[in-house]
Amino acid sequence: MKKIQIILSLIVLLAISFSCKDYLDVKPQGIVGDAELSTPQNIDGFVISAYAQLANDHYTIPNLLWPYGDLRAGDSYKGGDGPADISIFHAFEVFSTIQPDMSAYAPSVLGDINNKKWERQFVGISRANLALARLKSMTEAEYPLKTRRMAEMRFLRGHYYFDLKILYNSIPWFDEDASASEIEAISNVKYTSNELWDKIAEDFKYAAEILPESQLEIGRPNMFTAKAYLAKVMLYQAYEQDENYNVININTEKLSQVVDLVNEVTASGQYGLMPDFAENFLYEFENGKESVWSIQRSHQDGTLTGNLDFSAMLSGPMSNEYGCCWFHIPSQNLVNAFKTDASGLPLFDSYNQSDLNLSTNNVDSRLSHTIALPGHPWKYEPQLIYTIKDWTRRPDIYGNYSSLKENVSPDCECFERIAPFMSSSKNTILIRYADVLLWKAEALIELNQLDQAKDIINQVRQRAANSTDRLYDSLGVKLANYKIGLYTSFPDKEYARKALRWERRLELAEEGIRFFDLVRWGIAKETLDQYFASEKSKRTYLVDASFVKGKNEFLPIPQQQIILSKGLYKQNKGY
Numbered sequence: 001m002k003k004i005q006i007i008l009s010l011i012v013l014l015a016i017s018f019s020c021k022d023y024l025d026v027k028p029q030g031i032v033g034d035a036e037l038s039t040p041q042n043i044d045g046f047v048i049s050a051y052a053q054l055a056n057d058h059y060t061i062p063n064l065l066w067p068y069g070d071l072r073a074g075d076s077y078k079g080g081d082g083p084a085d086i087s088i089f090h091a092f093e094v095f096s097t098i099q100p101d102m103s104a105y106a107p108s109v110l111g112d113i114n115n116k117k118w119e120r121q122f123v124g125i126s127r128a129n130l131a132l133a134r135l136k137s138m139t140e141a142e143y144p145l146k147t148r149r150m151a152e153m154r155f156l157r158g159h160y161y162f163d164l165k166i167l168y169n170s171i172p173w174f175d176e177d178a179s180a181s182e183i184e185a186i187s188n189v190k191y192t193s194n195e196l197w198d199k200i201a202e203d204f205k206y207a208a209e210i211l212p213e214s215q216l217e218i219g220r221p222n223m224f225t226a227k228a229y230l231a232k233v234m235l236y237q238a239y240e241q242d243e244n245y246n247v248i249n250i251n252t253e254k255l256s257q258v259v260d261l262v263n264e265v266t267a268s269g270q271y272g273l274m275p276d277f278a279e280n281f282l283y284e285f286e287n288g289k290e291s292v293w294s295i296q297r298s299h300q301d302g303t304l305t306g307n308l309d310f311s312a313m314l315s316g317p318m319s320n321e322y323g324c325c326w327f328h329i330p331s332q333n334l335v336n337a338f339k340t341d342a343s344g345l346p347l348f349d350s351y352n353q354s355d356l357n358l359s360t361n362n363v364d365s366r367l368s369h370t371i372a373l374p375g376h377p378w379k380y381e382p383q384l385i386y387t388i389k390d391w392t393r394r395p396d397i398y399g400n401y402s403s404l405k406e407n408v409s410p411d412c413e414c415f416e417r418i419a420p421f422m423s424s425s426k427n428t429i430l431i432r433y434a435d436v437l438l439w440k441a442e443a444l445i446e447l448n449q450l451d452q453a454k455d456i457i458n459q460v461r462q463r464a465a466n467s468t469d470r471l472y473d474s475l476g477v478k479l480a481n482y483k484i485g486l487y488t489s490f491p492d493k494e495y496a497r498k499a500l501r502w503e504r505r506l507e508l509a510e511e512g513i514r515f516f517d518l519v520r521w522g523i524a525k526e527t528l529d530q531y532f533a534s535e536k537s538k539r540t541y542l543v544d545a546s547f548v549k550g551k552n553e554f555l556p557i558p559q560q561q562i563i564l565s566k567g568l569y570k571q572n573k574g575y
Contacts, residue, residue: 038134040143046131047149050156053124054295055307060086061117062311063295064428065512066328067092068167073514074531077398079329083541088113094545095552100575101559115558124160128153132176151210155221158203165196166516169554170572173199188569197237204230218287219296224268228292228436231261235439239520244550247522255443262440271433277369277467281405283414286427292436295428299416308416308423312406316422317391321410324420326393330371330401332538333531334509338367344485346502352534362483366464368471370509372402379409382474397541403510434460434507442500450490457503458486525549550574
């Protein structure tokens with residue numbers, strides 16, 4: 001998909017209204033009708049337009065959900081030049097100032113970022129629905145790829161709805177058959193949470209039944225991509241919650257389906273763990289066997305800026321090689337979580353009693369792949385050393401670290417400057433095989449199959465233990481005392497849960513996932529209360545941070561959307 005030109009100019013204006021009578025008196029030269037639009041060439045344009053929305057993100061509204069999944073989980077600080085720099089992200093981080101109308105939190109050029117995220121997801125849904133409607137109007141003889149492309153569009157629609165569901169919970173749902181008037185009459189509370197999950201799951205089920213086992217064009221989902229995403233939906237749906245987002249039941253039937261679906265993905269032979277953890281986050285290894293589904297980025301493709309990774313555009317450090325803007329800063333709490341004991345296992349209860357000291361602490365090797373530490377090489381470049389003085393922006397507020405996974409080496413052929421920012425054409429991984437494996441381990445634990453879950457977690461840990469070949473300085477000295485041990489047993493379900501949840505935090509750190517895990521498990525309140533209690537003494541800007549249970553698990557429905565719906569949409573609880 002990288003080399004497909006994005007056709008966004010396919011559908012021009014079907015009708016134009018002017019206020020000047022002279023223009024109204026001009027006889028139209030022609031119109032574009034259904035017959036002209038419903039051709040094989042133009043159908044491809046509709047399909048590509050739906051794909052294009054994946055990469056049509058902005059640095060303030062990224063499709064890698066780091067402001068929503070990392071800032072709100074205690075894994076990251078906002079960063080930048082202080083709390084007022086894109087202050088809506090500060091609101092996400094501290095919770096206490098989140099409002100339904102957040103247009104005042106950013107300059108007019110940015111507007112209400114919460115509302116814009118809602119809008120952009122529905123643009124993706126509308127594009128998928130428009131493509132589906134056009135596809136349905138054609139026969140297989142006219143367009144031989146009709147059935148396959150319909151499955152792809154339903155997969156994309158499912159993805160856009162999934163993100164809306166985990167962000168806002170109460171959302172309007174409609175498909176390609178809904179008319180404009182019907183859409184206007186659909187409330188965001190028409191469907192229960194479980195009914196919404198069923199709707200989203202149906203799109204992935206359809207895609208899984210129709211899509212081929214593999215696709216020639218990289219970036220298009222296949223049967224197993226759809227089955228993996230369906231497993232993700234089932235996992236979320238399995239945690240049944242009350243109105244205050246307390247888990248009141250864990251649906252074992254759904255979890256059994258998760259296990260079966262992941263088994264099918266594994267049995268396909270198409271996916272596996274990369275030998276070195278680092279390879280998931282290096283341009284030269286993109287679309288490797290661990291990438292189940294990724295946003296395909298590009299540059300120098302004949303367009304103005306290409307499909308550059310705008311999701312990571314704020315994450316660059318302040319060194320001469322980059323210059324801006326030092327957002328998405330790993331928290332001290334996250335850094336401390338990588339410490340291990342003498343046997344190489346996590347320090348579940350004592351990890352945060354003191355801050356990491358590389359001279360005395362053993363650490364999980366994923367620390368050095370995930371977080372830039374002062375005095376260490378940047379992105380495996382021994383001659384390029386990360387320093388507090390030259391690379392950070394406001395260490396007095398946000399500490400001394402930087403996020404590594406989404407960043408690239410300035411020497412990468414994928415690197416590109418768009419002054420004053422910089423970015424790259426490195427893909428954005430949305431589903432990684434390690435994540436898929438850990439879904440299965442989580443399901444197995446809740447199904448009381450602890451030994452099988454242990455083996456999966458150990459598989460992920462063993463890969464991490466083997467991933468130290470790049471972690472040396474210019475003299476060949478190892479950067480830290482890396483020690484990762486394997487679990488010999490899980491004595492009970494609670495211990496197994498703790499091991500699984502810890503593993504997900506370390507393995508998927510800074511990938512925009514953790515907050516949604518905490519909400520799914522029903523432990524966001526207790527986790528963030530503990531985080532704020534300790535972190536406030538280190539980062540004083542968190543002094544007013546607080547999480548309200550039954551409210552802050554989801555963002556508010558944007559006030560602008562409630563106004564546009566003429567009050568049909570209902571606000572989320574607590575706002």
